[in-house]
Amino acid sequence: MDFNDTPEEAKFRAEAREWLSANAKPKDPSKVKASVSQKSEAERLVRAKEWQAKKAEAGYAAITWPTEYGGLGGTPIQSVIYSQEESKFDVPGGFFEIGLGMCIPTMMKWATKEQCDRYVKPALFGEEIWCQLFSEPAAGSDVAGLRTKCEKDGDEWVINGQKVWTSGAHFCDYGIIVTRSDPTVPKHKGLTFFFLDMKTPGIEIRPIKQISGGSGFNEVFFNDVRVPDSQRLGDVGEGWKVSLTTLMNERLAIGQGSGVDYEELLKLARETELENGPAIKDSNVREKLADWYVQSQGLKYTKFRTLTALSKGQVPGPESSIGKIVSGPKMQDLAGFAMDIQGQGGVMQDTEESSMAGAFQNQWIGAAGYRIAGGTDEILRNIVSEQVLGLPQDIRVDKNVPFNELPGAGSKK
Amino acid sequence: MNFDFSDDQKMLKDQARKFLADKCSYDDVRTVLESDDSHHDGVWNGLCELGFAGAAIPEEFGGLGLGALELCVIAEELGRVAAPVPFSSSIYMFAEALKLGASDAQKAAWLPQIASGEIIGTLATAEGTQAPSPRTVKASFSGGTLNGRKLPVPDGETASVAVVLANTGGAGEQALSLVLVDLNQDGVTRSAVSTIDPTRGHAEINFDNAAAELIGDEGDGWAMLKRVEAGAAVLMAFEQVGGAQAALDMAKEYALDRYAFGRQIGSYQAIKHRLADMYVKLELAKSNAYYGAMILSEDGAELELAAASARISATEAYRFAAQECIQVHGGIGFTWEANPQFHYRRSKLLALALGSASRWKDRLVAELEKSNVA
Numbered sequence: 001m002d003f004n005d006t007p008e009e010a011k012f013r014a015e016a017r018e019w020l021s022a023n024a025k026p027k028d029p030s031k032v033k034a035s036v037s038q039k040s041e042a043e044r045l046v047r048a049k050e051w052q053a054k055k056a057e058a059g060y061a062a063i064t065w066p067t068e069y070g071g072l073g074g075t076p077i078q079s080v081i082y083s084q085e086e087s088k089f090d091v092p093g094g095f096f097e098i099g100l101g102m103c104i105p106t107m108m109k110w111a112t113k114e115q116c117d118r119y120v121k122p123a124l125f126g127e128e129i130w131c132q133l134f135s136e137p138a139a140g141s142d143v144a145g146l147r148t149k150c151e152k153d154g155d156e157w158v159i160n161g162q163k164v165w166t167s168g169a170h171f172c173d174y175g176i177i178v179t180r181s182d183p184t185v186p187k188h189k190g191l192t193f194f195f196l197d198m199k200t201p202g203i204e205i206r207p208i209k210q211i212s213g214g215s216g217f218n219e220v221f222f223n224d225v226r227v228p229d230s231q232r233l234g235d236v237g238e239g240w241k242v243s244l245t246t247l248m249n250e251r252l253a254i255g256q257g258s259g260v261d262y263e264e265l266l267k268l269a270r271e272t273e274l275e276n277g278p279a280i281k282d283s284n285v286r287e288k289l290a291d292w293y294v295q296s297q298g299l300k301y302t303k304f305r306t307l308t309a310l311s312k313g314q315v316p317g318p319e320s321s322i323g324k325i326v327s328g329p330k331m332q333d334l335a336g337f338a339m340d341i342q343g344q345g346g347v348m349q350d351t352e353e354s355s356m357a358g359a360f361q362n363q364w365i366g367a368a369g370y371r372i373a374g375g376t377d378e379i380l381r382n383i384v385s386e387q388v389l390g391l392p393q394d395i396r397v398d399k400n401v402p403f404n405e406l407p408g409a410g411s412k413k
Numbered sequence: 414m415n416f417d418f419s420d421d422q423k424m425l426k427d428q429a430r431k432f433l434a435d436k437c438s439y440d441d442v443r444t445v446l447e448s449d450d451s452h453h454d455g456v457w458n459g460l461c462e463l464g465f466a467g468a469a470i471p472e473e474f475g476g477l478g479l480g481a482l483e484l485c486v487i488a489e490e491l492g493r494v495a496a497p498v499p500f501s502s503s504i505y506m507f508a509e510a511l512k513l514g515a516s517d518a519q520k521a522a523w524l525p526q527i528a529s530g531e532i533i534g535t536l537a538t539a540e541g542t543q544a545p546s547p548r549t550v551k552a553s554f555s556g557g558t559l560n561g562r563k564l565p566v567p568d569g570e571t572a573s574v575a576v577v578l579a580n581t582g583g584a585g586e587q588a589l590s591l592v593l594v595d596l597n598q599d600g601v602t603r604s605a606v607s608t609i610d611p612t613r614g615h616a617e618i619n620f621d622n623a624a625a626e627l628i629g630d631e632g633d634g635w636a637m638l639k640r641v642e643a644g645a646a647v648l649m650a651f652e653q654v655g656g657a658q659a660a661l662d663m664a665k666e667y668a669l670d671r672y673a674f675g676r677q678i679g680s681y682q683a684i685k686h687r688l689a690d691m692y693v694k695l696e697l698a699k700s701n702a703y704y705g706a707m708i709l710s711e712d713g714a715e716l717e718l719a720a721a722s723a724r725i726s727a728t729e730a731y732r733f734a735a736q737e738c739i740q741v742h743g744g745i746g747f748t749w750e751a752n753p754q755f756h757y758r759r760s761k762l763l764a765l766a767l768g769s770a771s772r773w774k775d776r777l778v779a780e781l782e783k784s785n786v787a
Contacts, residue, residue, distance in 0.1 A: 001482065001707040002415050009414075077414075266781055280782065283775070290774030293781065294725045298697030301704045304416040311414045322693045378682070384692055385685035389665055392680040 003304065005081070006311065012078050016085045019058055024051075024089040045171060048092040052126025060086075061124050062100060069108070069120040077310040098167055099123050099130030103176045106246045107195065110233035119174070119195075131198070132246060133163040133177035133220060138408075140165075141379050143178075144187045144240060145398075145406075148222060150179040150194070157194065157232070159202075159225040165373075169205045169218040172198050176246065178239045183404040190403055191239030196227045212365045259331055259363045260356070262293045265338050268355055272341050279341050292334050295326055321388060325380045332367035335360045416703060418486060426486035430493070432463060437494045439752045442612050445497040446755075449605070451571045451614025457498040461530025466500070470508055475525030481644070481710040485651045485702070492655030492763075495755040497612040499533045499568035501652070501766070505645040506567075507534025510576045510591065513644075514629035514637045519593060523574055532573035537563035537618060538638065544768065545578060547588045547635055552620065554579035554592045558600070559625040562617065565606050567766065569616025572596055577625065578634055587632035592625040600624065610758035642767050643720035647705035650720075653727035653763050654699050660734035660756040661691045664741040671743075684741060691734045698723075698730035718784070721777035728764045728773075735760035 005013055039047075055061045056070055063079040065071025072078070104123050108116055122128040139146040148161025159179055169175070175198050182190035198205075202225035207215035234242040266289060269280040279285045302323070306316040338360040339346035348354045349361040371377050385391045398406050418426070437456045445453050460466065469484045470476025477483075484504065491500055508527050511520055511534075526532045540563055543549045552561025559579055566575070574595055581590040594601070600623030603616045629637055665688055668679030678684050705723030708716050735756040739746035746753045764770065 001417065001419075001703070001710065004415065262781075280778075283771075286778040287771060287774045289781070290721075290725060290777045293777060294701060294722045295697060297704065297722050298701045298726055301416065301700035302696055304414060305700055305703065307414040308416045322696050325689075325693055326697065378686070381686040381689040382682070384689040385679075389685075389688055389692060391665070391668065391685050391688065392677055394680055394682060394685075395676065 009077060009081060009311065012074075013081050013085060016060065016082045019060070020085055020089050023054060023058075024086075024091050027088055027090045041171070044092055045095060048095045049126040051092050052096055052124075056125040065108075065124075069116065070124045075310070075313075077307065080307055080310065095129055095168065095171070096123075096126060098132055099128075099172075099174075102132055102246045103130035103174070103195075106176055106233065106242065109245050110193070110242050111195070123174075128173040129168065129171060131166050131169045131172040131175045133166055133169075133175045134243065134246070135165040136162060137164050141376055143243070144191065145403075146178065146180060146191070148177070148179045149183070150181050150192055150227075152181075152229075152236075153226075155229050156226045157192075157229060159194075159196075159222045159227060161222050163220040163222070164208070164217075166205075166218045166220050167216055169198065169220050170207060174198060175220075176233070178243050180403065181236055181239070184402050185237075186400055187398060187403045187406070188240045189237055191243070192236050193233045193239035193242040194227050194231050195233060196225070196231060200225050200227070202226070210369060212362070212369070259366075260335060260338070260359045262289060262296055262334070264356060264359065265289055265292065265334060268338050268341060268360070271355065274341070274343075285341065288334075288337055292330060295330055299323055299326055321380070321384055324375065325377060325384070328367065328371035328377060331363055331370060335364035335367060339364060416707070418482060422482055422486050425483055426490060428463070429465065429487050429490040432459060433490055433494045433496060437496050439494075439755060442495055442497050442755055445612045451568060451605070451616075452499050452612075453497040456496060457500075458530065460496075460498060460500065466504060466530040467528030469504070470512070470524050470528040474520050475528040481647070482706055484648055485706045485709075488648045488651035489655040492652030492759075493659045495612065495656060495659070495759045499535070499571065499614075501645070501649060502535040502568040502572065503527055503530075503533045505648040506536035506641060507572075507574070507576055509644050510536060510628065510637070510641045511593075513640060514591060514633070515593065519626070519628065523593075526573075533568055533571050534574045534576070535566055535568045535572040536576045536578075536641070537566040537569065538578040539563065539565060544772070547586050550578055550580050550589055552577060552579045554581050554590060554625055554627075557624060557626065558622045559592055559594055559620040560622060562619050564617035565608060565615035566603075566618050567613065567615055569603055569618050570605050570614050575618070576628060577620070578638055579625075581631050581634070583632040586635045589634035589638070590631045591628040591634040591637055593628050594620065594623055594625040598623055608762065610762040612755065612758065613762060639717070643716050644709055646720040646724040646767055646773070647702065647709045649763055649766060650698070650702040650705060650723035650727035653731040653760070654695065654702050656756050656759055656763070657691070657695045657698065657727070657730040657734040660731070660738040660753070660760075661688065661695060663753060663756075664688060664691065664734070664738040667742050678741075687737050687741065691730075691737060694726075694730040694733050698726040701726040718777060718780040721773045721780065724767065724773050725770055725777065728770045731756070731760040732764060 052061060059072040060082055062071040063074040063082055064076060067073045100123060104120055107119060123130055134143050136146045136148060148159065148163060150157045150159045174195060176193070176195045178191055178193050180190050181192040202223045204221040204223070206219045208217045208219055209215050210217065269285050269289060270278065272279040274282055309316045342355060349358045351357045354361055386393055436459050441453060441456060464477055465487050467476035468479045468487060469481060472478040491498065508524060511524060523534065527534050538545045540551060552559065552563060559577060561579065563577060574593065577592050577594050579590055579592050580588050582588065600621045601618060603618045606615050606617050608615045668684050668688065669677055671678045702723045705719045708719040739753045739757055742751065742753055745751050
């Protein structure tokens with residue numbers, strides 16, 4: 001048992017590190033995690049595009065993709081090694097993950113060769129950004145219950161409806177969308193999938209203001225949006241099958257959370273005086289600190305077990321599915337407890353007065369969303385119990401019923 | 414990255430699993446529950462014949478000379494079947510204490526018989542319900558004799574020899590020493606104490622001018638004990654992981670078999686999510702235990718931290734799996750004839766065997782404080 005790289009892995013790591021050192025600055029260790037960038041989104045986007053182009057040029061932007069699309073034709077473990085090394089550098093991110101993690105892999109599986117030739121490389125080099133248009137106001141966890149409809153008109157389709165929680169729609173160039181082509185059949189059977197230009201007439205994007213005050217998500221409205229039939233991915237009525245490609249990639253893309261963790265809580269407990277002495281000497285604080293330390297380590301070493309499987313060329317076991325179930329509530333509870341330690345002062349969300357510039361307060365607010373995005377805690381537990389433990393699915397009352405006869409769905413809007 | 418057991422270690426695990434599946438069913442565990450026996454002789458002798466007791470004892474003292482990782486895979490299998498055997502007392506505690514602190518003469522006197530399984534050893538620290546510490550330990554050793562009372566002592570009725578935590582009169586932590594005592598002598602009397610898990614015998618032992626000798630230096634007992642406990646915590650974590658897995662498997666099987674309101678109860682989210690939570694805690698525990706195993710096998714500097722993490726995580730996983738296993742079973746789970754009780758009992762026994770989770774959380778944070786002084 002050891003954490004060492006194989007000789008090939010060590011070589012790849014050294015090359016990646018060398019390239020990163022030549023092209024990026026190491027992270028400033030004194031900088032507090034989860035601190036909010038002061039730069040505007042537009043400024044960050046410019047910087048991110050530059051970085052993405054540089055990275056793609058070197059082959060590191062899509063290590064596992066085939067070389068014909070600008071990938072490196074590498075292995076999953078190489079991809080992980082590069083990420084580990086990159087995480088030590090101060091590089092911009094947050095714009096291309098959904099496109100490259102979910103949309104483009106879906107294109108590569110379902111689009112024509114010509115379409116892939118046209119769209120994959122520009123996405124990889126950061127020239128074009130993609131978003132995913134799945135969720136709707138009435139279709140979240142049950143995304144197949146979506147209502148946005150598409151109707152065939154000659155060689156085109158006409159799309160009407162509304163999508164929601166679309167990350168980055170306001171700066172995206174293209175999107176993938178799943179719509180309902182036939183409401184008279186059961187919900188999974190009446191869906192059709194497209195990709196489209198986000199500048200197409202009839203698309204209106206409105207940012208959603210989150211409880212954190214930020215606006216990472218949008219509502220996207222479709223009013224008679226016309227899409228050529230050539231931009232359909234998969235057969236008519238096979239949209240669910242195509243969606244599964246995207247969703248499978250989502251599970252891989254959504255990892256464990258970052259942000260303030262036990263190290264910051266330890267620091268806070270040392271710096272903070274409670275009524276009866278330093279917080280770090282309080283047995284309740286010590287128990288909680290130990291619990292979160294153990295959870296963090298458990299996740300870290302679970303990841304190492306996954307990496308071991310990858311390193312041996314095996315498919316990782318189901319243990320990799322637990323990350324988000326553990327880290328979501330942990331982020332929320334840890335941040336909330338850190339605020340408790342600060343007593344009345346814990347309510348302050350102030351870069352000057354709050355401990356660690358308000359990082360705990362920011363995380364406490366943000367974590368409420370993290371537990372929902374990319375699969376709620378509850379959906380993830382369904383996945384673990386059904387796909388890992390082999391327990392039966394819940395009874396589906398909507399399974400064999402035409403979508404437009406479902407209560408609360410298609411028929412009565 | 415090679416964070417896994419080797420193929421040889423996995424083969425050993427397989428061998429242990431096959432033997433125990435054959436010889437240590439829940440019915441076999443039940444015979445110990447329903448008798449006055451301290452452990453199951455047949456299972457214990459079989460394990461010793463396979464060489465498991467001596468797995469990590471050096472060859473010069475009659476063992477196989479394997480390492481901690483081999484003990485870990487055996488421990489996981491013992492935990493899975495809630496084996497009613499004195500393996501932890503004799504091996505993780507007694508033999509490891511001797512390996513750590515005893516003279517070659519002491520090792521030569523006792524380890525070969527421990528390795529063969531001819532005799533059982535144990536570690537006696539507790540004196541009732543007060544946490545054993547330099548402030549509370551009353552058993553005293555001076556002039557080669559030991560006086561005092563220890564309980565509960567695991568396998569105290571059947572053990573031939575014990576390492577005992579005793580007061581030797583120094584100040585603070587230096588008050589305590591570890592002493593080696595032959596339990597088959599006139600100055601030693603013992604009787605069984607009843608516990609929540611009768612499949613693992615415990616006893617009260619009284620020492621009345623019993624002959625004993627120091628292990629290591631006088632006044633080093635507390636520090637040595639902590640090191641022994643750290644190693645035992647990792648090994649026991651594997652038993653707990655094995656037990657938690659068995660409890661999860663048992664609950665899952667029942668959830669698939671049992672119908673209520675016209676469907677398998679395993680199709681209700683109230684049950685599915687509970688089982689998912691068991692699985693999540695188990696995976697975290699397994700990962701922490703693996704790290705503990707790696708550090709223990711290297712005798713790494715981070716042992717205290719890694720051992721505490723392994724123990725806290727595994728204790729939580731087993732606690733939750735064992736108690737919720739009964740809950741998933743409903744009424745039948747609370748009956749004497751059903752099997753969930755074995756893990757419910759064992760989970761609490763192991764949770765307290767080296768002191769409670771709270772104690773280990775305190776130890777863990779004490780380490781974090783040390784390692785992180787700015």
